[in-house]
Amino acid sequence: MDSDRVRKLEARCIEEQPPACMATCPLHVDMRAILEKVKKGDFSGAFALYARMVPFPGIVGHICDHPCEATCRRQEAGGAIRIAAVERALVEESYATLRRTAQRQSKPKRVAVVGAGLAGLTAAFDLAMKGHRITVLEADAHPLERLYHDYDEDILPRSVIAAEIGALQTLGVEIRVRSRVAGGPGPLGLDTLIDDFDAVLLALGPGVARNFSSTVRLTDNGRIDIDPNSRATSHPKVFGGGFHGALGEVYSPIGSIRDGRRAAGSIDRFLQGASLTAKRDDADGEASCLYVNTAAQEAVPPVEPVDTAAGYTLEEAKAEAARCFPCHCQECVKACVFLAHYKTYPKRAVREIHNNLSIIMGNRKANRMIDSCSLCGLCETVCPTDLAMGDVCLEARREMVDSGHMPASHHDFALRDMEDSRSARAAFARHEPGRERSARVFFPGCQLTASAPGHVERVYAHLRDRLEGGVGLMVDCCGAPAHWSGRTALHTEVVDHLRQTWKEMGEPEIVTACATCLTMLRTHLSEAPVRSLWPLLAEIGWPEGTDARAAGKTLAIHDPCTGRHEREVHVAVRDLAARLGASVREISSAELTTCCGFGGLVSFANPDVANATVDARAAERPEDYLTYCAMCRDNFARRGKRSAHLLDLAFPPEDGADPAARPDPGFSGRRDNRARLKIRLLRNLWGEDMSDPESVWNVHIPDDVRADMERKLILVDEVTAVIADAETTGRKLKDRKTGHLIATLRSGPVTTWVEYENTETGALVHKAYGHRMNVEAKS
Amino acid sequence: MSVPVPPEVPVPDTDDLICARCDVPLRMGKVQASYMGQTFPVELPVCPSCGFVYVSEDLAAGRMLKVEQALEDK
Numbered sequence: 139m140d141s142d143r144v145r146k147l148e149a150r151c152i153e154e155q156p157p158a159c160m161a162t163c164p165l166h167v168d169m170r171a172i173l174e175k176v177k178k179g180d181f182s183g184a185f186a187l188y189a190r191m192v193p194f195p196g197i198v199g200h201i202c203d204h205p206c207e208a209t210c211r212r213q214e215a216g217g218a219i220r221i222a223a224v225e226r227a228l229v230e231e232s233y234a235t236l237r238r239t240a241q242r243q244s245k246p247k248r249v250a251v252v253g254a255g256l257a258g259l260t261a262a263f264d265l266a267m268k269g270h271r272i273t274v275l276e277a278d279a280h281p282l283e284r285l286y287h288d289y290d291e292d293i294l295p296r297s298v299i300a301a302e303i304g305a306l307q308t309l310g311v312e313i314r315v316r317s318r319v320a321g322g323p324g325p326l327g328l329d330t331l332i333d334d335f336d337a338v339l340l341a342l343g344p345g346v347a348r349n350f351s352s353t354v355r356l357t358d359n360g361r362i363d364i365d366p367n368s369r370a371t372s373h374p375k376v377f378g379g380g381f382h383g384a385l386g387e388v389y390s391p392i393g394s395i396r397d398g399r400r401a402a403g404s405i406d407r408f409l410q411g412a413s414l415t416a417k418r419d420d421a422d423g424e425a426s427c428l429y430v431n432t433a434a435q436e437a438v439p440p441v442e443p444v445d446t447a448a449g450y451t452l453e454e455a456k457a458e459a460a461r462c463f464p465c466h467c468q469e470c471v472k473a474c475v476f477l478a479h480y481k482t483y484p485k486r487a488v489r490e491i492h493n494n495l496s497i498i499m500g501n502r503k504a505n506r507m508i509d510s511c512s513l514c515g516l517c518e519t520v521c522p523t524d525l526a527m528g529d530v531c532l533e534a535r536r537e538m539v540d541s542g543h544m545p546a547s548h549h550d551f552a553l554r555d556m557e558d559s560r561s562a563r564a565a566f567a568r569h570e571p572g573r574e575r576s577a578r579v580f581f582p583g584c585q586l587t588a589s590a591p592g593h594v595e596r597v598y599a600h601l602r603d604r605l606e607g608g609v610g611l612m613v614d615c616c617g618a619p620a621h622w623s624g625r626t627a628l629h630t631e632v633v634d635h636l637r638q639t640w641k642e643m644g645e646p647e648i649v650t651a652c653a654t655c656l657t658m659l660r661t662h663l664s665e666a667p668v669r670s671l672w673p674l675l676a677e678i679g680w681p682e683g684t685d686a687r688a689a690g691k692t693l694a695i696h697d698p699c700t701g702r703h704e705r706e707v708h709v710a711v712r713d714l715a716a717r718l719g720a721s722v723r724e725i726s727s728a729e730l731t732t733c734c735g736f737g738g739l740v741s742f743a744n745p746d747v748a749n750a751t752v753d754a755r756a757a758e759r760p761e762d763y764l765t766y767c768a769m770c771r772d773n774f775a776r777r778g779k780r781s782a783h784l785l786d787l788a789f790p791p792e793d794g795a796d797p798a799a800r801p802d803p804g805f806s807g808r809r810d811n812r813a814r815l816k817i818r819l820l821r822n823l824w825g826e827d828m829s830d831p832e833s834v835w836n837v838h839i840p841d842d843v844r845a846d847m848e849r850k851l852i853l854v855d856e857v858t859a860v861i862a863d864a865e866t867t868g869r870k871l872k873d874r875k876t877g878h879l880i881a882t883l884r885s886g887p888v889t890t891w892v893e894y895e896n897t898e899t900g901a902l903v904h905k906a907y908g909h910r911m912n913v914e915a916k917s
Numbered sequence: 918m919s920v921p922v923p924p925e926v927p928v929p930d931t932d933d934l935i936c937a938r939c940d941v942p943l944r945m946g947k948v949q950a951s952y953m954g955q956t957f958p959v960e961l962p963v964c965p966s967c968g969f970v971y972v973s974e975d976l977a978a979g980r981m982l983k984v985e986q987a988l989e990d991k
Contacts, residue, residue, distance in 0.1 A: 502990045545989035546953075868938040871964075871971060875933040880971070891972065893926065905926045909977040910985050911952040913961065915968035 139533055144492040150525040151485035152428055157465035159206035159221060161426035164396030167191045169206060169221055169462075176224060176459035181452065185232035188225070193263040193395060194256070195236065196298040197282075199229030201289055203390050211430045211465055216437035219462050220450075223443070227455035233301070240309050243269030247336040247409045250274075252319045252328075254281035256391055257379040258341030259306060260398030261405065266309040268406055273335070274311060275326065277318035284343070292447065321349035328353050332375050337405045340371070341379035341398060344389075354378075368414040369401035375408070377401045429467040429522040470517035470527065473730070475751040476510050476740070477517070477527070484517070484525050491534045495541075502543060508534045509548045509743035512733035512751065513622060514699035519729060528738070535624025547910055548743040549623035550887060551851040555805065556619040559584035560632065564812035567612040567639050570602055571823045576646040577607025580671075581659070583652030584615040586785075588808030589768035590800075591815035593785040596681075597651065597671070598819075604678040610643050613816065616655040617662070622738045633662045640666050649674055653701030653767055654737075670701075672766060672784075676710035680717060680788055688787040689719030693798075694759035696774075696781070697728040698767035699737050711766050711784060718787045725758050734770040741773075742851070752777050762798040776802035776848075804844065806854035835862050836900025843903050852890060852906045859883055860892040861901045878904060884912065928975055936964035943971055950981070953988045 155161075159169040168187060175184035189195045202222050210218035247270045251258045254276035262272045280286065281303055285294060307313065323329045328350055331338045340350070346360035355363045355372035362371055364378035371378050379394075379401035404414045441458040443450045450458060470484060471477045477487065487507070494504035511531035518526035538544040558564060564587070569576050580601055582594045594613075601609045617632030640648065640663065648663075650656050651671040659668045695715070701707055708728040715722050725731070732755045735741050735748035756763070756779035763781035765771040774781035786797035803811060820826040837858050839847070847857070864870040864881030871880040873893075882891045889912065893905040934943045946963035948970050949956055962971040972981070 500991075501987070505990050545986070547985065547989060869967075869969060870937045871934045871943070871969065872937045873929045873933050874935060875930065876927075878929070879937065880929065880934070882972075889972075891974070891977070893929070905974065907974040907977050909972060909981050911950050911981050913948050913950045913959075913970045913972055915963045915970050916947045916949055916958075 139492055139495060139530075139537065141492070144488060147488045147525065147530060148485050150521075150523045151467075151483065151488070152523060153467045153483045154485055155426050155428035155467075157428055157430075158209040158211055158426045159219075159465075161424070162209040163206050164390075164392050165191050165399065166420075167206075169219075170464045172228070173219065173221075173224065173459040173462040174464060176228060176455055177462065179452075179456055181228060181231045182235055185228055185235060188228060189236055189238075193260045193399070194302045195229050196233050196302050197256075197285065197294065198392065198395070199225045199233070200294045200298060201285070202392050205390070205392070209425070211432050212435075212461055212463070214432040215435040216461070217440045220440050220458055223450050224455045224458050227450040227452060230449075231452060233298075236305070238267070238305065238309065240267050241269040246271050248273070248334070249337045249339065249405060249409075250331045250335040251339045251341060252331070253339075253341035253343055253379075254278075254313060254315070255284060255341055255343050256282065256394040257398035257401070258339065259311075260395045261339050261341060261379055261402035262311045263306055263309070264399055264402035265405060266306070266311045270406075270409070272311045274313045275317040275319050275331075276313065276315045279315055281313050281315065322352055328376070332373070335375075337375050337377065337408055339377045339379050339398075339401050339405060341401070367400070367418070368404045369397065370404060370414055377405055377408075428465055429469065430463065430465045431469060432463075435463060467522065469520045469522065470525075473516050473520050473732075474527075475732075475754055476512065476747050479510070479747050479750060480507050482507075484521075484527050484530075487527065488530055491530060495534060495537050505538065505543070505545055506548070506744055508538065509545075509738075510740055510747045512699065512735070512737035512740045512748075514733035514737045515702055516699065516730065516732060519702065531738070532622070532624065535622075536626055537624075539624040539626070544624060546887060549619070549625075549739055551805075552619045552739045552742045553623060553625070553628070554886070555809070556584075556615050556617075556632075558809050559588070559615040559812055560635075564809075564816055565614045566816055566820065567610065567614070567643060568820075568824055569610045569643070570608045573608040575608045576610030576643050578605060578649050579610040579612045579640070579643055579646040581612045581614070581616075581648050581650040581652075581655060583650055583655040583768070584613075584812065585768040585772075585808075586651050587613055587812050587815050589772050589803060589811070590783060590785060591811045591818075593783070593789055594651075594815060595819065596789050597675075597785065600678075600681045601649070601674075603681070608646075609649075610646060611819070612639060612643065612648070613812075613819075614639065616650075616652070616658040618654045618658050619739060621658060621662075629662070636663055637666075651766075653698040653704065653707070654769075656704070656707075657700050670704065670707045670710075672707050672714060673710040676713050680714070684718060684788045686719035687790060688715070691719070691787070692721040692723065692761055693764035693782065694723045694725045694761040695728075695764045696725055696734070696755065696770055697731040698765070698770050699731055699733040701767075702729050702731050715764060715784060715787065720764065720787055722764060723759065723761060725755070725763075734765075734767070734773040736769045736773055745849070748773075749777065752779075771800075772802040775800060804848045805851065806844075806847075809853065809855070835865070837861055837894075837903060838897075838900055839903045843905065847906050850907060852908055856883075856885060856888075856890045857892050857903055857906050859885065860890050860906075861894060861903075864892075865896075865901075889913075928973055931962045931971065931973075934962065934971060936967060936969050938969075939964055939966035941966050943969075950984075952985055953991075955988055957984075 157170040172184045172187050192198045204222040206221050207218045212219050249265050249272050251262045251274045254274050262274050266272050319326050347362050348360050357363045362378045369377050379398045438461050441454050490504045494502050508531050513528035518524050580598050587594050617629050620629035647667040649671050656670050735752035741748035752773045766784040771781050771783045780798040782798040790797045817828045860881050860883040863883045878893050878895050880893050888908050890908045894901045894903045943962035944965050945960050948959050948961040950959050
């Protein structure tokens with residue numbers, strides 16, 4: 139993942155885009171953060187954020203023309219936040235806490251500011267804060283003269299103006315009133331100022347400026363020709379600020395402040411000999427592209443102040459601030475347990491993943507995070523820019539495997555399970571009994587064979603019964619675990635083997651019962667025609683006698699995440715359930731389904747995230763769940779959510795047991811089921827005998843120990859092997875107090891320990907555990 | 918929803934353990950623990966006669982697991 143690609147991926151995530159209010163504000167005040175603090179009653183914290191951006195918070199808090207409110211996204215749900223009114227309450231509460239200290243400059247420069255309007259004084263403030271010496275020359279009798287005319291005392295108290303001017307003077311700004319600057323030379327001439335000061339700002343206010351035409355270039359309408367972005371004029375030492383730009387410009391206090399700030403930024407750059415334009419971040423923001431799902435918000439009208447003239451009380455300001463959503467995208471985070479678990483969002487996660495992959499020395503702290511994504515595709519489905527975290531995580535896994543940095547323990551068990559499902563114990567392919575050709579081949583997938591082998595036999599019998607041209611059977615694994623774990627070479631090996639088998643079968647159409655197999659085979663065995671079992675079943679119908687077998691049952695349907703875009707399958711499955719008489723409710727739309735926790739092998743790399751994922755899904759509806767993925771069904775069952783596979787409804791247990799209460803067979807049970815299915819099918823359909831590998835050791839494992847072993851990924855076969863070894867060799871410990879025996883055996887990368895006792899009927903297992911580290915006594 | 922809870926089996930006291938084959942109590946001894954090409958000397962209960970090393974579940978699921986994971990994330 140090169141840094142160019144990382145940047146492109148990061149750019150796709152819009153979560154860090156500014157909210158609309160901030161993008162619109164000429165000073166880019168972070169109102170979202172401020173309202174968050176006001177909401178919590180933290181007025182001093184909110185005011186500190188406000189005063190960091192606003193030069194004269196007292197004044198602006200009373201008269202800001204608040205362009206932010208016009209773009210506030212709350213207007214789509216009840217009305218824009220009354221930001222200006224909240225600001226007023228905020229500054230009235232906290233202005234007294236304002237403390238400002240200017241930087242120290244070892245060689246301060248002298249700057250003359252002509253005009254004591256908001257633009258000029260903002261520039262004076264910004265440059266004074268940088269440590270420069272500022273002299274403001276004002277023709278009128280007062281600084282900020284205009285404010286006295288434009289605003290009544292009850293809108294903008296005069297005491298506020300006086301306090302702001304006083305604060306500015308405290309910073310060392312000298313303000314000379316009744317000092318009209320003229321053009322050319324002379325004591326208050328522009329040319330003299332240019333000689334006496336390091337830079338000059340003409341913040342003149344409206345009107346023509348023909349007096350200065352001998353020094354700076356004017357526009358056709360007699361105003362100073364100012365570059366709108368840098369505020370530079372034709373004279374390098376002279377800058378222009380304030381309201382004297384294009385004709386038709388509408389006066390805006392906050393706009394004037396923005397102009398003054400931008401001019402001060404340029405003057406500071408000029409004084410340091412830096413470029414006026416390079417890497418400036420104070421340009422007018424474009425409209426924010428932050429996506430906000432306003433449709434999901436309930437409409438709430440603005441808070442009306444009880445006393446309109448006095449404005450909001452603090453309580454009213456808090457209530458109004460609480461109407462701020464606040465604006466965030468986070469569509470994927472809201473939908474994804476994995477991202478929520480890591481308290482991250484794609485832009486940040488992509489960077490963390492890239493950093494993790496780039497580490498030469500030190501800990502790779504994001505390894506487990508990378509392996510905790512279920513690759514379910516929900517994030518890209520809900521993302522406004524279709525950013526797929528699953529693709530990023532999968533790519534990262536492949537790099538980790540290729541560079542030798544994939545933690546072995548994360549996927550080891552799942553890959554060994556895949557190996558078992560592909561081994562001669564479980565996998566095989568045959569033409570339909572008595573036929574030499576297969577027009578189709580049924581590919582049930584390794585999980586249906588493991589979860590409900592009887593269903594595989596029944597469906598296969600039904601397909602043979604209804605379909606012409608020969609229906610072969612191919613019991614194998616599609617290679618998803620290899621793919622999901624980033625083992626590209628192993629996955630290629632699996633697919634090559636499948637291709638070989640498929641060719642030997644005469645290149646039949648593959649009919650699969652598993653959504654993952656469907657996707658995997660379509661993508662990686664693209665030359666083979668592959669289709670889902672369910673639309674085919676909808677065409678040929680259920681076997682006779684299955685009608686209304688699920689009559690009276692109401693279930694909520696969970697679609698597998700790997701088939702979220704398979705519309706034809708979604709329709710077929712619902713139709714098939716209806717034909718069985720079941721009444722089906724939706725949990726979410728099929729496209730927005732979630733993972734059951736198995737996808738991407740999360741349940742092996744991060745059981746906490748996997749369990750949280752399945753639990754969140756299980757809690758969405760109270761009804762029993764209906765699935766058509768064996769793994770989804772077993773995961774719900776494992777976590778105590780009643781759930782039935784569609785085939786459980788069609789072929790309920792003959793003993794009348796409740797199909798939705800079928801327990802999860804567990805990993806050992808799954809392996810047994812696969813092996814026994816092969817033995818049974820070969821014997822019953824093809825007359826072939828396979829030796830049944832019955833263990834000579836009688837091992838009893840109580841249910842609670844078995845569940846604990848499942849959690850620790852320890853198989854019954856492994857426990858049996860430990861006991862067999864101990865009883866054969868005598869290598870074991872004895873606990874004198876309990877009489878329990880303790881034995882161990884290293885098998886592949888794992889050492890398994892078993893605590894047991896021998897009873898008359900065999901070994902009774904009390905506990906099993908394991909570790910990967912190898913220990914040996916020093917000889 | 919009910920989720921199974923792990924069984925509660927008391928951890929054996931090392932002093933109570935004897936090697937069944939050699940019929941001698943375990944004693945603390947020097948052991949080499951290795952993983953991913955790294956080797957560490959540790960002290961664990963060992964049969965002084967045949968060298969059978971005992972790793973308790975607490976150790977396997979605690980400190981040992983932490984070291985395994987730390988090495989995997991190097």
